[in-house]
Amino acid sequence: MTVVSTPQPALPVRDKGAGRALSPMLTRLAEERATGVLVREHGVLHLAEGRVVHAESPLAPGLDVLLTAHGTLAAAAWQQAAARTAGPLHAAELLLRSGVLPTGALELCHLDAVYDAGYFALAPSSTPGRFRYDSAPRLGPLPSVPVVALERETLRRRLLLHRLWPDPAADTAPLIRADPATGRTPADPAGPAGPVTPGRRAARVAPATPVTPRQRAVLDRVDGMRTAADIARNLGRQAFHTLVDVRRLTAAGQIAPAPAAPAPPPPPPYQVTTDPDIALLKRLRDALEAL
Amino acid sequence: MPGIDECLLEAMRLPGARGAALVDWTSGLALGTVGEAPGGDHETTAAEAAELARMAAEHGTFAAGGDDLPPVEDVIISNGDSYHLLRFVDTSFDSSVFLHLWLGREEGNLALARIRLGEMAARLVLG
Incomplete structure (x- = not known):
């Protein structure tokens, strides 16, 4: 028998040649x-x-x-x-x-x-x-x-985060549960949220990797409203540790960033009234005359 | 009450101790180091040891039965000339750290080191 799961990328060791400063x-x-x-x-x-x-x-x-x-x-x-x-x-x-x-x-x-x-x-x-x-x-x-x-x-x-899952969208967006088998989210039944590349699709339909107890705690708090930062605070857990689990759960197709809220409907076009409100105009005239 | 540095220095007093570190197994960060590291680089050692610790901590196979027990106490690796002892630190706050002790095989006493490192891990966070 074989058990196939997505291998965990190794923890990175810094590149000593890289001298770039962040600030x-x-x-x-x-x-x-x-x-x-x-x-x-x-x-x-x-x-x-x-x-x-x-x-x-x-x-x-x-x-x-x-x-x-x-x-x-x-x-x-x-x-x-x-x-x-x-x-x-x-x-x-x-x-x-x-x-x-x-x-x-x-x-x-x-x-x-x-x-x-x-x-x-x-x-x-x-x-x-x-x-x-x-x-x-x-x-x-x-x-x-x-x-x-x-x-x-x-x-x-x-x-490290980039190697776990290259898309940072889940770091900041409210999170929703997804179906690990298909990567489909309730909000988008047609397919995985976000752009799909062959690599992403493959990762999403890979055999389900077991969810660890620490990941389970994160998963249980995904409710469509909370972001990773909210979940970290709720768990009293370091935010970066939470991001590691969020990226891993995203890679496993368990969660996804909630799609951005739809843009508000455009305001109704200005309506040209052909039938003015006579009563309003009369009240306005009376008010002006009374001044 | 010992801090991180005192704890690591105490570990170095064990017979055969070559190096010690306190490492976070989620990130691979060494929060404290003392003595030597295999290959001379504590950062690489911490990242690699963290991989091993994470595998042990996250796989149900190695976990203790009770819910109130920490999943794993320690991980022991032996090779031709040394021992590596990773002792998980059970904190009351949320964390993922372990003590890593590198011990020369000739002078080191694995059984003694395992008991002492467990005591040090407890004193570090319980006082």
Whole structure:
């Protein structure tokens, strides 16, 4: 007997010859060991002496979500720490000092959050980034990440997602369930959503690959409304980890990006009235005369 | 309470330890490394070890029976001159990390290392 499944592409190893930087501005800031906050379209990097100490993105769950979603930390404990400090990084440092969380757990969660939000903060953007020199970020007790390491990891993650499934549409769109046998979605019974190339068609009709428990959790939350970022927040899971499962489930034909909402119907053409409303005109005349 | 670096340094005190790393098996990222890596490159080692860990973690064949148990505790590879010990870290938050210990075969004690690495993994996230 044979069991055929789509082989998983290998995790990429960075190309050491590739010297391209994701953001020339960020490279310059790292070289001058700048301290401040870099605001980009999809996220924010806090730099201290040229190292990334904290990152935030609306597309990635923050440290608070990661820590409280599964009861590692009580939500009230986070809120107390956040109320007494000037931001999530300082709240995390306060938690570290107070010893309510094991050091290793907090360091691990913090690094996860930095690389996760950093991935989105460094995503291609349509607007230039802005850097605000600010003495507030500083190298604290939690681990920081060299800019070059974050850039390299971000490039490697892009490559990993691309190898799993080359179309990024499912990363940001609301997701819908699809029939893995045909790749057909309820909204588009005629065929798979999106453009079909021979490769895509082949991938969609490949024998169903088993869904892992972690993928099952993602699949169970696909409801036609939630995006990958929503599912990550709902699961208290890193957004990039969720994207990996979303791309794999898309490749397996289990889910698809929801088709874009149809354009609103064009406004009705201006109607030329041949029969004016006599009553309205009379009221208007009376009103004008009364002035 | 030990942080990531202290945990890895403690692993390096095991007899025969050549190198250790804390690796995320979804992305293949090394969150911390110490000592040597086979081939001299921790990044490549992390990506390759992550492949192996992911295969073990995701295939039902290797999973423990109970729902409340982590699917897999560790993965052990032995070759002519060394052992590789991958110990999954069971965190209360959502994560996918393991400790990777590379151990020389002559000096290393696999049974001892397996027990100690399990204790270190627990202390790392439980304090």
